[in-house]
Amino acid sequence: MERIRSLKKKLEKNSKLILDCTDNTIIVKADHNNGIDVSINIEDGITNVSIGNWHEHFEDHEEALNYFGGALTKSLRLKVYLKGNFEYKWTVEEKVGNHWIERNSCGSMIFPFWKKTTITYKQNCYY
Numbered sequence: 001m002e003r004i005r006s007l008k009k010k011l012e013k014n015s016k017l018i019l020d021c022t023d024n025t026i027i028v029k030a031d032h033n034n035g036i037d038v039s040i041n042i043e044d045g046i047t048n049v050s051i052g053n054w055h056e057h058f059e060d061h062e063e064a065l066n067y068f069g070g071a072l073t074k075s076l077r078l079k080v081y082l083k084g085n086f087e088y089k090w091t092v093e094e095k096v097g098n099h100w101i102e103r104n105s106c107g108s109m110i111f112p113f114w115k116k117t118t119i120t121y122k123q124n125c126y127y
Helices: 002-011 061-070
Strands: 018-021 025-029 038-043 046-051 054-058 076-083 086-096 099-107 117-122
Touching (some): 002 038, 038 061, 054 086, 054 099, 076 099
Antiparallel strands (some): 018 025, 038 046, 046 054, 076 086, 076 117, 086 099
């Protein structure tokens, strides 16, 4: 809980952020259509980060903070795969130089596979 309180104090300094907080969780709400909700939750020594529908469980708190913090900047973005209007795969990409590098993906096993695939990108730029 102390880590969440400390992080919340830092985030509250940015008046652009829309925060929704509990004792264990911080959610930063997207402020535009191409933005992404980003959350961090710490319970039982495990840190969970969600960027849109992408999510990961981290035992390394610093690595989790890198994903959470990066998702509030232009250094990370979320690549969203759709079948029709159905999101089914999410990939976190990191900007390295002038290129985007895929870092981590997750997806749904149930989706309308017969529909056309499209890709869109979502990104925050609070910092």
